[in-house]
Amino acid sequence: MAGMVPDQTPSAAGDGYRRIVGPLLLPTWVVIGIFLVLPVALMAVYSVLTKEFRGGVDWQFSLAAYDQFFLNRGLFGDEPPTLEWTYITIFWRSIWQAAMATALCLAIGFPTAWFIATRPANTRGIWLFLITIPYWVNLLIRTVSLKFLIRDNGPLNEALMGAGLIDGPLPLVNTNLAVQLGLFYSYLPFMVLPVYAAVERYNFAYSEAAADLYASRWVTLREIVLPIVKPGIVAGCLLVFIPSLGAFLAPDLLGGAKTFMIGSLIDEQFKGSLGNWPFGAAVSMILMTLVMIALLFYARSTAKGGAA
Amino acid sequence: MKGVRHYPGFLAITILCLVVLYAPLLVIMAYSFNGSTSITTWGGFSLHWYVDVFTGAEAARFGQAAWNSLTIAIIAATASTAIATAAAVAMIRGGTFRGKRATFALINMPLMVPEIVTAVATLIFFAMIGLTTGYLTILIAHITFCIPFAYLPIAARLQGIEGHYEQAARDLYASRWQAFRLILLPLMAPGVVSGYLLAFIISLDDFIITNFVKGAGMETLPTAIFGSVKQGIKPNIMAISTLMLVVSILFVTLSYLINRKGRRAP
Amino acid sequence: MKFRLSALALLLASPAFAEGELKVYHWFEYIPQELVDKFTAETGIAVTIDTYDSNESMLASLKAGKLGQYDVAVPGDYMVQIMGAEGLLDTFTPEELPNFGNIDPKWIDVPFDQGRKSSIPYQWGTTAFSVNRDVYKGDINSLSMIFNPPEELKGKINVLDSQGEVLALGSIYMGIPQCSTDKTQLKALSDMLVAAKANWASFGSDTAKDVLVSGDAAAGMIYNGFSAKARAEGAHVEYAYPKEGYVVWMDNMVLLKDAPNRDNALKFMNFLLEPENAAAVTNYAAYTSGVVGVEPFLDEAIKSSPETNPPADAPAGSFVLVCDEATQKLYDAIWINLKK
Numbered sequence: 001m002a003g004m005v006p007d008q009t010p011s012a013a014g015d016g017y018r019r020i021v022g023p024l025l026l027p028t029w030v031v032i033g034i035f036l037v038l039p040v041a042l043m044a045v046y047s048v049l050t051k052e053f054r055g056g057v058d059w060q061f062s063l064a065a066y067d068q069f070f071l072n073r074g075l076f077g078d079e080p081p082t083l084e085w086t087y088i089t090i091f092w093r094s095i096w097q098a099a100m101a102t103a104l105c106l107a108i109g110f111p112t113a114w115f116i117a118t119r120p121a122n123t124r125g126i127w128l129f130l131i132t133i134p135y136w137v138n139l140l141i142r143t144v145s146l147k148f149l150i151r152d153n154g155p156l157n158e159a160l161m162g163a164g165l166i167d168g169p170l171p172l173v174n175t176n177l178a179v180q181l182g183l184f185y186s187y188l189p190f191m192v193l194p195v196y197a198a199v200e201r202y203n204f205a206y207s208e209a210a211a212d213l214y215a216s217r218w219v220t221l222r223e224i225v226l227p228i229v230k231p232g233i234v235a236g237c238l239l240v241f242i243p244s245l246g247a248f249l250a251p252d253l254l255g256g257a258k259t260f261m262i263g264s265l266i267d268e269q270f271k272g273s274l275g276n277w278p279f280g281a282a283v284s285m286i287l288m289t290l291v292m293i294a295l296l297f298y299a300r301s302t303a304k305g306g307a308a
Numbered sequence: 309m310k311g312v313r314h315y316p317g318f319l320a321i322t323i324l325c326l327v328v329l330y331a332p333l334l335v336i337m338a339y340s341f342n343g344s345t346s347i348t349t350w351g352g353f354s355l356h357w358y359v360d361v362f363t364g365a366e367a368a369r370f371g372q373a374a375w376n377s378l379t380i381a382i383i384a385a386t387a388s389t390a391i392a393t394a395a396a397v398a399m400i401r402g403g404t405f406r407g408k409r410a411t412f413a414l415i416n417m418p419l420m421v422p423e424i425v426t427a428v429a430t431l432i433f434f435a436m437i438g439l440t441t442g443y444l445t446i447l448i449a450h451i452t453f454c455i456p457f458a459y460l461p462i463a464a465r466l467q468g469i470e471g472h473y474e475q476a477a478r479d480l481y482a483s484r485w486q487a488f489r490l491i492l493l494p495l496m497a498p499g500v501v502s503g504y505l506l507a508f509i510i511s512l513d514d515f516i517i518t519n520f521v522k523g524a525g526m527e528t529l530p531t532a533i534f535g536s537v538k539q540g541i542k543p544n545i546m547a548i549s550t551l552m553l554v555v556s557i558l559f560v561t562l563s564y565l566i567n568r569k570g571r572r573a574p
Numbered sequence: 575m576k577f578r579l580s581a582l583a584l585l586l587a588s589p590a591f592a593e594g595e596l597k598v599y600h601w602f603e604y605i606p607q608e609l610v611d612k613f614t615a616e617t618g619i620a621v622t623i624d625t626y627d628s629n630e631s632m633l634a635s636l637k638a639g640k641l642g643q644y645d646v647a648v649p650g651d652y653m654v655q656i657m658g659a660e661g662l663l664d665t666f667t668p669e670e671l672p673n674f675g676n677i678d679p680k681w682i683d684v685p686f687d688q689g690r691k692s693s694i695p696y697q698w699g700t701t702a703f704s705v706n707r708d709v710y711k712g713d714i715n716s717l718s719m720i721f722n723p724p725e726e727l728k729g730k731i732n733v734l735d736s737q738g739e740v741l742a743l744g745s746i747y748m749g750i751p752q753c754s755t756d757k758t759q760l761k762a763l764s765d766m767l768v769a770a771k772a773n774w775a776s777f778g779s780d781t782a783k784d785v786l787v788s789g790d791a792a793a794g795m796i797y798n799g800f801s802a803k804a805r806a807e808g809a810h811v812e813y814a815y816p817k818e819g820y821v822v823w824m825d826n827m828v829l830l831k832d833a834p835n836r837d838n839a840l841k842f843m844n845f846l847l848e849p850e851n852a853a854a855v856t857n858y859a860a861y862t863s864g865v866v867g868v869e870p871f872l873d874e875a876i877k878s879s880p881e882t883n884p885p886a887d888a889p890a891g892s893f894v895l896v897c898d899e900a901t902q903k904l905y906d907a908i909w910i911n912l913k914k
Contacts, residue, residue, distance in 0.1 A: 017401040024398035039429035111321040118313040135509035136556040145332035193502035194461040201468035207312035231467040235460035246422040256776030271631035273737040346807035348788035365607030435639025525622035535602025535625040
């Protein structure tokens with residue numbers, strides 16, 4: 001695990017970077033290896049230690065954290081164990097919210113990225129800045145303002161009612177929809193920018209060729225554009241979906257925090273009243289394992305694409 | 309003609325996107341001029357909170373916090389983008405090598421670890437190796453978690469660039485470095501810019517990790533803002549946020565002017 | 575940039591002939607800067623303040639490795655006890671604090687630090703709830719407003735997102751002791767909360783004031799000083815001192831173990847026990863000081879605020895108790911079950 005990747009396959013073809021893969025990856029391995037993998041390895045160890053009351057750990061092996069996650073022994077811990085649904089439900093809920101937010105980001109983000117990529121080259125930079133400028137304002141403040149807008153008697157509802165589109169206020173605050181909106185708003189540029197980076201490279205001659213063959217715009221989009229810009233879409237989805245899984249600001253402020261999400265559940269274990277570090281570590285390990293499996297499946301499915 | 313570039317409805321969606329992005333900012337700007345101490349009820353127009361930002365008792369701390377946030381974000385985004393660019397070239401152009409998939413997982417790891425876990429684990433780790441928390445520890449942590457945010461757009465971009473451009477350059481006796489600098493880097497530029505911007509905003513906005521790895525007297529804007537919620541958010545935060553927007557717009561205008569002067573596309 | 579940084583560093587360290595320094599771990603905006611400046615002017619001690627956003631995150635970061643970096647911190651009542659039990663606190667004798675006698679006698683023998691060996695009172699207040707009087711006009715002096723609300727308030731209630739306070743108020747409402755191990759009582763508490771949750775709109779602590787001011791919530795569990803601020807911002811709310819009882823909380827300044835500047839820490843604590851200085855904090859934070867003799871220095875609005883002056887017939891409040899590990903586990907389970 002330690003160290004760099006040695007250059008195992010010196011290429012006869014002399015392809016530029018094959019021989020310096022090691023040096024190119026060295027900074028990544030050193031920085032993430034030391035400052036993330038080591039600390040997280042420590043957390044993996046924590047997840048199988050005995051919890052110390054009020055945070056911290058005793059250096060004594062215990063599977064109590066995983067037991068708590070998977071097995072339900074009743075409120076007082078004296079019933080025969082059955083499968084614990086509490087945390088699986090929390091996971092499922094978070095995954096669903098994150099997926100909806102990702103879909104929303106893609107639906108809005110892809111056309112936006114396309115639009116930017118088709119502007120004259122010297123204005124694209126300005127458009128990118130336009131997308132990122134709002135993110136100079138702290139997430140907390142942005143979320144609070146979003147809540148202000150979608151409140152029962154807030155501007156959005158008043159505008160809709162004023163226009164005669166609805167009779168009573170749409171109850172948005174403290175709903176799942178508000179959470180999805182909040183997540184969408186939190187991570188939109190993380191979809192737009194990678195997709196833009198991929199679309200900007202797209203060669204419109206392909207589209208023209210397709211048009212010459214009487215393919216409609218939408219068929220061209222589906223059959224030709226999407227496969228080519230797929231890496232950008234996948235990157236965007238990863239950057240929106242994974243952080244959304246652990247997010248807790250939007251769920252807390254917009255969703256009313258009535259139910260735990262993965263983010264708030266883990267947060268409570270470390271800096272909340274529950275103070276159970278091994279359990280927090282265990283939940284994180286389970287979450288990471290799930291995401292890692294999904295990611296490696298993705299890597300395998302794209303690996304067959306040859307050079308990539 | 310632009311025909312094939314045009315999709316009906318995309319302009320409308322882009323406008324919708326901008327409206328959604330900017331509508332909350334209008335609220336923030338409006339309430340920065342609120343005469344009352346509330347962020348939900350209007351108490352008349354006032355410049356009180358701007359005066360407060362510059363001359364209030366907390367002015368020096370907020371100023372210092374904003375300065376820390378900006379410098380950390382710039383340094384962290386620059387460093388992580390450089391690291392990520394090198395990694396993307398190796399991953400996409402390096403052919404197959406042992407440990408490639410492990411490397412892919414490693415690069416994305418900062419994304420996968422829940423922030424609070426990174427925060428606590430990193431602090432424990434820093435304490436173990438005897439590193440005192442402060443500016444440097446925040447910077448190290450930020451560079452680390454910014455890497456995937458810079459890497460993913462760059463790698464996505466790189467996957468769309470065929471190898472034959474550089475091959476042609478190499479055939480014309482360009483060195484590897486020349487081929488990279490003159491051919492590949494300009495082709496990658498939109499990916500690098502996207503990655504840099506994402507790394508910048510993710511660093512500028514980070515609270516959870518910073519909150520743990522910061523040292524005594526060291527404050528960033530998010531930690532200062534989150535810290536103040538115990539007393540309730542006041543319009544002074546709205547004024548600070550508005551000022552940050554002004555700074556960002558100054559940045560953009562400046563870069564636009566520089567680019568135009570150099571007659572180069574940004 | 576390098577120049578700018580060092581210039582700022584110089585600026586921050588400006589009392590060049592400092593009598594040493596003091597490192598304070600504190601909530602943000604919970605101490606007026608003028609007061610800190612006054613301390614520095616009087617003693618020549620340079621004060622560095624680092625901030626945290628919750629008692630628990632302070633505990634977590636001290637346990638994860640920050641102990642030894644700070645001299646004093648400002649934990650809530652139950653957290654003082656936890657930190658004491660965790661060995662994170664240093665002790666002092668009353669002789670080391672000349673102003674020790676200024677502490678209100680009723681706050682000396684507190685359950686979380688008997689005899690005040692490691693802590694001094696900072697500010698205290700109560701936690702109950704407030705009701706928007708435009709929405710509900712009846713009698714509000716009962717915790718049933720939250721746990722079994724009248725029709726007008728159903729679906730418009732915000733509850734603090736804090737296990738300790740929600741479970742303590744729930745127990746007070748049901749008349750069962752805190753830290754109970756009686757299974758029937760706990761089951762009843764859990765069932766009552768799950769049923770009550772159906773009438774709640776949201777959980778939120780930091781937002782407790784804003785939801786009342788904006789009208790998102792018509793009633794909400796809240797700290798008294800926060801409710802006073804909501805009222806000042808125009809919300810037509812009344813803070814209740816419910817007949818069943820309510821929660822009392824107290825923030826305290828503690829002397830941390832391995833404090834790098836122990837003597838300066840004690841000077842600072844002594845400084846905060848001066849009535850004039852304690853009053854300055856109260857005027858700023860709008861809670862109540864634990865020091866006698868502050869009244870002449872208090873703002874009129876604070877002195878007469880209904881939130882800090884309970885009616886004569888109000889019962890006594892109780893601190894959130896710290897349970898032992900086995901019992902706490904049961905309460906944790908109730909909380910997780912409530913929010914799953």
